[in-house]
Amino acid sequence: DQQVKQNSPSLSVQEGRISILNCDYTNSMFDYFLWYKKYPAEGPTFLISISSIKDKNEDGRFTVFLNKSAKHLSLHIVPSQPGDSAVYFCAASAYTDKLIFGTGTRLQVFP
Amino acid sequence: DTEVTQTPKHLVMGMTNKKSLKCEQHMGHRAMYWYKQKAKKPPELMFVYSYEKLSINESVPSRFSPECPNSSLLNLHLHALQPEDSALYLCASSQERDRGVGYTFGSGTRLTVV
Numbered sequence: 001d002q003q004v005k006q007n008s009p010s011l012s013v014q015e016g017r018i019s020i021l022n023c024d025y026t027n028s029m030f031d032y033f034l035w036y037k038k039y040p041a042e043g044p045t046f047l048i049s050i051s052s053i054k055d056k057n058e059d060g061r062f063t064v065f066l067n068k069s070a071k072h073l074s075l076h077i078v079p080s081q082p083g084d085s086a087v088y089f090c091a092a093s094a095y096t097d098k099l100i101f102g103t104g105t106r107l108q109v110f111p
Numbered sequence: 112d113t114e115v116t117q118t119p120k121h122l123v124m125g126m127t128n129k130k131s132l133k134c135e136q137h138m139g140h141r142a143m144y145w146y147k148q149k150a151k152k153p154p155e156l157m158f159v160y161s162y163e164k165l166s167i168n169e170s171v172p173s174r175f176s177p178e179c180p181n182s183s184l185l186n187l188h189l190h191a192l193q194p195e196d197s198a199l200y201l202c203a204s205s206q207e208r209d210r211g212v213g214y215t216f217g218s219g220t221r222l223t224v225v
Contacts, residue, residue, distance in 0.1 A: 004153075032210045043115070043201050043216030044154065051211060089153060093210060097142050098167060101153035 003027045004092050006102040013109050019077040021105050023090030026071065030092040034099065035064060035075045038087045047088075048075070080109045113138060117202050117217035125225055126192060132220045134185040134202030143185040144214065145177060146201040154201055160185060192224045 005024045013019045023033075031052045036044035050057040050064045050073065057064050063076045077084055090102040115136045124130050134143065142161050146154040159167035160179040168177075174196075176188040185202055199221050203214035 034211075034213045036213070036216075041218070041221075043117075043203070043218045044214075045216070046213030049211040049213055096167075097144075097159060097161070097205060097210065098156055099214065100156075103153050 002103070003030075004090055004100050004102040006088075006090055006105045008105050009103070010106040010108070013080045013107065015082055015109055015111050016079045019075075019080045019084065019107055019109065021075045021077075021088050021090075021107065023073045023075075023102055024071060025073075025092055027092070027094060027100075028071070029094040031095055032093045033064070033066060033073050034091045034093075035062075036089045036091060036101075037084075038089060038104070044089060077107075080107075082109050082111065085109050113215065115202055115204055115215050115217035117200075117220050119220060120218065121221045121223075123223045123225060124189065124192065126194070128192075129188070129190045131189065132187040132200055132202075132222075134187075134217055135183055136204040136215070137183055138204065138206075138215065139182075140204035140206050140215070141182065142205045143179065144203040144205075145185070145187050146203065146216075148199045148201060148219070150198075158187075189222075192222075194224050197223045 034049040035047040038044040048062045066073045087104045089104045091099045118133045145157040148154040157171045158177045163179045178186040199219045201219045202217045205214045
């Protein structure tokens with residue numbers, strides 16, 4: 001039972017444009033959502049999070065939007081840069097420290 | 112120090128071997144985690160230690176044995192593993208009371224069981 005899903009395995013975006021990565025979840029008890037970025041041969045790196053009491057959180061080029069009624073969140077990266085090319089994981093937790101990860105989306109930013 | 116350090120980075124072991132993975136952090140984090148990641152799959156939680164005590168075991172087979180000797184160290188003892196246990200093993204730590212900050216992950220140990 002995959003409680004956190006990222007239905008797009010890959011995304012290709014031109015440098016300078018907006019990257020939008022999507023994530024859907026099924027568990028209405030999730031109260032925190034996080035995005036991680038992972039380069040090959042490295043551990044995931046925390047990017048940004050959002051509490052379930054909010055619908056938007058922004059940090060520099062990264063913005064996360066949460067739509068609780070649709071059980072959907074998205075990560076917007078603008079402008080996209082070649083260094084953003086990585087695998088992005090959505091993760092969620094339900095009032096615990098246990099994080100459940102999505103399957104990941106590979107983002108490629110080309111010049 | 113803002114890192115989680117995992118050793119070794121790579122490990123090849125036979126099915127009858129005993130080996131240990133090590134994880135260390137000096138950020139004062141009180142929660143530490145072991146995750147397992149297979150190729151093209153998301154990280155899957157194995158164990159959680161909170162204040163040096165095992166708080167979550169995700170029904171992991173007993174051939175994996177975690178240990179938390181102190182608040183900075185986390186070990187994963189391996190014995191009689193199977194080839195399907197080959198994976199990237201990730202350690203992470205977090206400040207328990209601020210879940211919005213997220214985990215800090217190590218770079219992982221790439222384990223191959225032959």
